[in-house]
Amino acid sequence: MKDMSSLNYSRDKQLRKAEFLVSLVLQIGVVLSSVIIFSGLVLFFFQHAQTASFLNNSSYQQFTVSSFSYPNNFSQLLRSVLREQGVGFIVTGVLLLIITPILRVFTSILLFFTQGDIPMTIVTILVLTVLLGSFALGMLVK
Numbered sequence: 001m002k003d004m005s006s007l008n009y010s011r012d013k014q015l016r017k018a019e020f021l022v023s024l025v026l027q028i029g030v031v032l033s034s035v036i037i038f039s040g041l042v043l044f045f046f047q048h049a050q051t052a053s054f055l056n057n058s059s060y061q062q063f064t065v066s067s068f069s070y071p072n073n074f075s076q077l078l079r080s081v082l083r084e085q086g087v088g089f090i091v092t093g094v095l096l097l098i099i100t101p102i103l104r105v106f107t108s109i110l111l112f113f114t115q116g117d118i119p120m121t122i123v124t125i126l127v128l129t130v131l132l133g134s135f136a137l138g139m140l141v142k
Helices: 002-047 074-082 086-115 118-140
Strands: none
Touching: 002 086, 074 086, 086 118
């Protein structure tokens, strides 16, 4: 009987470690993306000081006009970040925030597989497939 309780304790401890790892992935992703987005906003308002003036009657229309360009692909995004443009950092932070749940699902797949839980591994692979498929479909249906 004692062997069974020590086995359950070991399994519970392993499960807690797995849950901690998954939550750590989410926490790091959210905090890191928040810091990057905030840094991008600060850069953006320093680079576009005329829009940051709260004393004048600015309508902030230049955020929505078509003459202002946002990075539309990875090469433009990389160029924007390398040029230290605030908008590049903002988009990078949002992209990281979108990728965070995908990393969580991928981490879960690895954890279930290493624990030998094949049914949950298969279900989690299906979840990852649906997530990636929805992103791919969203890119095709612009």
